Amino acid sequence: MDTNWMARGNCATQPPDTFFPSDGVGVEIAKRICEGCPVQEPCLEYALRQRIDHGVWGGCSERQRRRILRARRLATAA
Ligand code: SF4
DSSP states (O other), rough: OOOGGGGGGGGSSSSGGGGGSSHHHHHHHEEEETTTTHHHHHHHHHHHHTTTTSSTTBEEEHHHHHHHHHHHHHHHOO
């Protein structure tokens, strides 16, 4: 899977720990950095396809990604 987009993300110059927060405040800080990121879509899709459980990817928290995956599973099953 293509990962060239990673170098173009808003997070490229941020400490990686920022995107693996331990509380809700940290999640919101990371999500704010993701806002307007030019590669938000491929980033989110990468995390979904790779089933990445931890961290903020594509502007979505772990919980949000689980919801998206669940909705996709339901849509596929329907
Ligand atoms: S969407 Fe967020 S985590 Fe993904 S590349 Fe952009 S800034 Fe980084």
